[in-house]
Amino acid sequence: DAGITQSPRYKITETGRQVTLMCHQTWSHSYMFWYRQDLGHGLRLIYYSAAADITDKGEVPDGYVVSRSKTENFPLTLESATRSQTSVYFCASRTSGTDTQYFGPGTRLTVL
Amino acid sequence: SQKIEQNSEALNIQEGKTATLTCNYTNYSPAYLQWYRQDPGRGPVFLLLIRENEKEKRKERLKVTFDTTLKQSLFHITASQPADSATYLCALDMSSGGYNKLIFGAGTRLAVHP
Numbered sequence: 001d002a003g004i005t006q007s008p009r010y011k012i013t014e015t016g017r018q019v020t021l022m023c024h025q026t027w028s029h030s031y032m033f034w035y036r037q038d039l040g041h042g043l044r045l046i047y048y049s050a051a052a053d054i055t056d057k058g059e060v061p062d063g064y065v066v067s068r069s070k071t072e073n074f075p076l077t078l079e080s081a082t083r084s085q086t087s088v089y090f091c092a093s094r095t096s097g098t099d100t101q102y103f104g105p106g107t108r109l110t111v112l
Numbered sequence: 113s114q115k116i117e118q119n120s121e122a123l124n125i126q127e128g129k130t131a132t133l134t135c136n137y138t139n140y141s142p143a144y145l146q147w148y149r150q151d152p153g154r155g156p157v158f159l160l161l162i163r164e165n166e167k168e169k170r171k172e173r174l175k176v177t178f179d180t181t182l183k184q185s186l187f188h189i190t191a192s193q194p195a196d197s198a199t200y201l202c203a204l205d206m207s208s209g210g211y212n213k214l215i216f217g218a219g220t221r222l223a224v225h226p
Contacts, residue, residue: 033213040218041218042116042201042216042217042218043159043201043203043217044216045213045214045215048213053170058213059152059215080192089176090155092155099144099146099161100146101214102158103155103156103157105153105154105155106153106154106155
């Protein structure tokens with residue numbers, strides 16, 4: 001049972017390019033989340049999803065797009081990457097009825 | 113908006129001592145509060161959850177308190193070990209529109225020295 005996985009683990013891209021970060025969970029959890037983690041800021045919520053085809057903005061959604069056509073996948077797309085989007089991105093999931101979130105290993109993204 | 117404060121400076125303690133980490137928040141009181149552990153290069157891992165009607169929660173060497181009057185949670189690790197060295201994150205419930213969301217503090221780095 002792989003749990004929750006993210007790919008790629010490391011990514012270097014250039015300003016203006018489109019980048020998609022993948023998140024996959026094997027638990028069939030209803031809820032999925034995308035966070036970014038920057039030094040001194042902690043984890044900030046970008047987008048979340050309560051179920052397939054249901055998504056909503058978090059604290060810092062600008063410049064990001066998400067989709068959730070299947071329960072197990074929750075990709076995050078940077079439509080036109082900027083240097084300020086250099087960060088470590090974490091995906092998380094939780095089942096309905098509980099409050100604990102389970103995090104993936106993270107993707108370190110560098111935008112040059 | 114809700115603001116969470118955790119001591120940004122690293123906490124250095126000697127093995128065997130009790131480590132105490134602080135989480136302070138402003139504005140409204142959350143329905144519950146969680147503590148997570150994060151090791152370098154890894155995602156956070158859930159440790160404990162405490163609800164607003166609970167004063168204290170324990171799990172093995174871990175203890176969490178929740179004071180809604182002071183708007184503060186304390187996280188204790190007793191008989192600390194070098195393996196407890198990590199960053200500890202406090203997270204508050206920010207339920208909105210029925211979708212439970214968490215807001216995280218920046219974390220406190222704990223270093224336990226032999």
